[in-house]
Structures are given as C-alpha cells and as structure tokens.
Amino acid sequence: MRRLIAVVGSADPARAYDPPLAHAETASPACEQIGRALAEADCDLIVYSSEAQFVEDQVVTGYLSVADSPAGAIHVRPPYGDGEKDFPLLTERPEMFDIRYESGENWETSFYRSLREVDGVILVGGGRSTLVTGMVCLAFDVPVAAVACFGGAARKVWDTMNRVGHHATPEEVSAMGAEWSDTSAPTLLRLLLAQHQRRDAQRNQQNRLRLGEAWRSALGITIGLLLLCLGLAMIPLTYAVSSNAFVNVTALVAGALATGTSGAITRNAFDHGVHWARTAALGMSAGAISFLLFVSAQLAASPEILTGDGARRLLFFVLTVGFVSGFTFDAVYGRLKQTEAPATGQPQTPAVPAAPAVPSPSPSPATPPPDTGSGG
Structure with a gap:
C-alpha cells in the first residue's frame, strides 16, 4: 500500500522567519532530494499550492525526476477557484497529477482538512502555518518529521518534539536535527515511515483489545x-x-x-x-x-x-x-x-440488606389459623 506524504513549509529568503532561516541556498535542492526520496520509496505526494514562496514546487520537481512513478501519484488539493496550479511539468505530464478541488476559497480549509488523510508530514522551514501544522500533527497522532537545520517553524516543532510524547524515539528526533547531507532525505523518510508503522501497530493493538x-x-x-x-x-x-x-x-x-x-x-x-x-x-x-x-x-x-x-x-x-x-x-x-454486630446473648432477627420490599408469603396450609373466639 502506497503512503501519502505531505511536505509543508517555505524557504523564501525574502520572508522573515522565527527563528531565522538558515542555509537558504541548501533548502531548495534539499526539497528536491526529499521529493526524489518519496518517489523512490513508492510514496504518493500531496501538495496544495505552486506559489514560489512554498517548497512544493521543488518537491514536485524532485518527485518527477524518478521516471517510473505511477500516474496520479501527485495529489493536488487546491481550494475552488484557486489559479495557483502551475506546478513543474503539469502540462507535459498531466497524468501524474490528481487534481481535486476542495470547497471553500481559502487554502487553509482544504489544507487542514486533508491532514486527516495523510500518513505523514515533512516540515521544512516555514512560518506560522507550518508551526500550526506541526502542532496539529503532534496533537492528532499524525507522524511528523521536522527538518531543524533550515530554521523557521520547523525548528520550533523539532524543539517541541523533544518535550512531548509522540511516535518518534529520542534517537530519531535527534537525527532530525542533524545538518543536511546527501543521505538526509532517505534517512528523514525512513524515520517518518517508522513512526507510521508504530502508529499502525498501536492502533491494531487497541483494536484487538x-x-x-x-x-x-x-x-x-x-x-x-x-x-x-x-x-x-x-x-x-x-x-x-x-x-x-x-x-x-x-x-x-x-x-x-x-x-x-x-x-x-x-x-x-x-x-x-x-x-x-x-x-x-x-x-x-x-x-x-x-x-x-x-x-x-x-x-x-x-x-x-x-x-x-x-x-x-x-x-x-x-x-x-x-x-x-x-x-x-x-x-x-x-x-x-x-451493620453493627449484636451484643453477646442478645440475638436479633436479621434484616435483609438492600432487598426489595416484598410481602411475606402466606403461612403453610398445615399451620392452623389463630383462634378468634368461640364459634357460632
């Protein structure tokens, strides 16, 4: 079964980030490596906007660099009427894109609704929306991998992962904070899928219980x-x-x-x-x-x-x-x-505790009736 992964964030040097963006010149090729690693691992990709300030364009570019990717592997979820769907190679390879419009005119509506469908989220840089995405994932049991080395909101989410419970081990969280290298993208995806396996195992155990x-x-x-x-x-x-x-x-x-x-x-x-x-x-x-x-x-x-x-x-x-x-x-x-125990030598008739109020049965027919006086 193919996993559906979302890559969320931005690495635009013209924007202000908290904490500040780091290694901006490396962020773009890193996103392409993430897209390539997703395609090689037979994972589907979900994207929302092709605006230049977001990382999705670079991720799609890297994803399409793998020649044997199946049709419809890139899921596009734009809000209705949004014209920002100018993804790389969209006109040359339209069969790779599965575009489904969401109700509403704000991208936030379609974005946060789709988080319940994904099997994992990768965060790179980003601002407030990326921070909210990370918090939602941690709160609602969605596997998340935060790339800390590029700064931005992803760094804040990584800091939070060191303090709250989730499916990633401390060693895996530490690996997410390492400096970027040629092996970082496959490692990051492996950590994300490991979280997904643990979540599935936990849910299966709960279902069995x-x-x-x-x-x-x-x-x-x-x-x-x-x-x-x-x-x-x-x-x-x-x-x-x-x-x-x-x-x-x-x-x-x-x-x-x-x-x-x-x-x-x-x-x-x-x-x-x-x-x-x-x-x-x-x-x-x-x-x-x-x-x-x-x-x-x-x-x-x-x-x-x-x-x-x-x-x-x-x-x-x-x-x-x-x-x-x-x-x-x-x-x-x-x-x-x-109930207090009766004193020694003073027997008492026991009472039924918490028993229903029922009438006593009539005496046995063998018991003679009481004498009520002389007969006529």
Missing part, C-alpha cells in the same frame, strides 16, 4: 442470561417433583445464587463494564447473603416452611431478592459495612 473486550462482554451477557434461565427453571422443577426439604432447599439455594450472579452481570453490562467475572463473584455473594437473611426471617415466623408447599411460593420471592441483590451488590455491601 476492543475486540477482546467485546467478546468478553458478549460471553458475560450470555452466561448471565443462562444463569437467569437456570434460576427461573427452579420454579417448574419444584412443581414437577414431590415436595420435600432437600428439593426445596436445593431449589432455593440454586435459584438465589443463579439470579444473584445474573443480576450482577446485567449490572456490569448496563454500566459498560469489562470485569464481568469479578462482578459475577460479588453478585453471587450478595445474592447468597441476602437469600440467607431473607429465608432466616421467614423461618423465624414459620419454622416448617421449607418442608411444605410454602417453599414453592417462597421461591418466587427468593429469585427476586437474589437478582435485585446481585444488581445492587454495592448497596448490599455498603449496608453490611454499616
């Missing part, structure tokens, strides 16, 4: 739904078999643990969390504690409830308590932290 999180979230939601179905399955199970204490207690415990875990996983998915396994463990514990407190309160009122048909009706409440306790496990643990 996001994909892994999505799969883990989907797995957690699936397990949560299966556990909810398991908890609800305890209802027909208790009605399908003969009622006894073992079946009733097993159904109540399994249903409370399953729905408590399902409620916690549902809460984790609702909050867009990723650590669903940890949340499931917390929800299971909260559901179990709430189940024990709720059932112990019922046993205090009806000691025989687990051996009769009342346990079947109790299961509906236990499943609800388990799910809500798992969904609000943070409230359950917060209430437990605030």
Whole structure:
C-alpha cells in the first residue's frame, strides 16, 4: 500500500522567519532530494499550492525526476477557484497529477482538512502555518518529521518534539536535527515511515483489545442470561417433583445464587463494564447473603416452611431478592459495612440488606389459623 506524504513549509529568503532561516541556498535542492526520496520509496505526494514562496514546487520537481512513478501519484488539493496550479511539468505530464478541488476559497480549509488523510508530514522551514501544522500533527497522532537545520517553524516543532510524547524515539528526533547531507532525505523518510508503522501497530493493538473486550462482554451477557434461565427453571422443577426439604432447599439455594450472579452481570453490562467475572463473584455473594437473611426471617415466623408447599411460593420471592441483590451488590455491601454486630446473648432477627420490599408469603396450609373466639 502506497503512503501519502505531505511536505509543508517555505524557504523564501525574502520572508522573515522565527527563528531565522538558515542555509537558504541548501533548502531548495534539499526539497528536491526529499521529493526524489518519496518517489523512490513508492510514496504518493500531496501538495496544495505552486506559489514560489512554498517548497512544493521543488518537491514536485524532485518527485518527477524518478521516471517510473505511477500516474496520479501527485495529489493536488487546491481550494475552488484557486489559479495557483502551475506546478513543474503539469502540462507535459498531466497524468501524474490528481487534481481535486476542495470547497471553500481559502487554502487553509482544504489544507487542514486533508491532514486527516495523510500518513505523514515533512516540515521544512516555514512560518506560522507550518508551526500550526506541526502542532496539529503532534496533537492528532499524525507522524511528523521536522527538518531543524533550515530554521523557521520547523525548528520550533523539532524543539517541541523533544518535550512531548509522540511516535518518534529520542534517537530519531535527534537525527532530525542533524545538518543536511546527501543521505538526509532517505534517512528523514525512513524515520517518518517508522513512526507510521508504530502508529499502525498501536492502533491494531487497541483494536484487538476492543475486540477482546467485546467478546468478553458478549460471553458475560450470555452466561448471565443462562444463569437467569437456570434460576427461573427452579420454579417448574419444584412443581414437577414431590415436595420435600432437600428439593426445596436445593431449589432455593440454586435459584438465589443463579439470579444473584445474573443480576450482577446485567449490572456490569448496563454500566459498560469489562470485569464481568469479578462482578459475577460479588453478585453471587450478595445474592447468597441476602437469600440467607431473607429465608432466616421467614423461618423465624414459620419454622416448617421449607418442608411444605410454602417453599414453592417462597421461591418466587427468593429469585427476586437474589437478582435485585446481585444488581445492587454495592448497596448490599455498603449496608453490611454499616451493620453493627449484636451484643453477646442478645440475638436479633436479621434484616435483609438492600432487598426489595416484598410481602411475606402466606403461612403453610398445615399451620392452623389463630383462634378468634368461640364459634357460632
């Protein structure tokens, strides 16, 4: 895949630069060398204006000096109505230029919009626009190579690269500040493409992490739904078999643990969390504690409830308590932290922390009704 590289800047001795332009007589041939290195590395070039004050003319000249460059390799992005498209060899080799007009009459509009398309930017000299370009590249993760030896805004960007984080290593930033030589252009391009490879590797790693999180979230939601179905399955199970204490207690415990875990996983998915396994463990514990407190309160009122048909009706409440306790496990643990232990020898009836307000099931049919007076 061909990379799209922009070369931005100016080296006009008649202009004032901050810091001042250095080695102006070398800047023009250096830009031609950069263009030639881009063509030899099978990179596309994007340019914006053919005005003499900018470096694009020299870069295009060097790019076209490579005979086997493919058609359309030079992308021209002028604003609509701009007549500054007098690039070298444009009339002799029009097939090399891909001219696309951008909306708007200011070159800044088309220029800054195109920065999201490029794979790297090379800065040479330049003034305020070059400085802004460098800052935008550093801020928005665009690989940038600043040629410091010619001064101008590119030198400021190079100074900034020594103080902020980006994809270039300290050794590579140091190499950008070296004096210009015949090997500088290929070296500069190699440093720029190395940044691009690191950025692509980082983005691929982030994409893999996001994909892994999505799969883990989907797995957690699936397990949560299966556990909810398991908890609800305890209802027909208790009605399908003969009622006894073992079946009733097993159904109540399994249903409370399953729905408590399902409620916690549902809460984790609702909050867009990723650590669903940890949340499931917390929800299971909260559901179990709430189940024990709720059932112990019922046993205090009806000691025989687990051996009769009342346990079947109790299961509906236990499943609800388990799910809500798992969904609000943070409230359950917060209430437990605030609960004081009863004094020795003074037992207290336990209360369900953060459990929903549900009515107590009616007494078992085996329990005789209270005596209300003499019969008629």
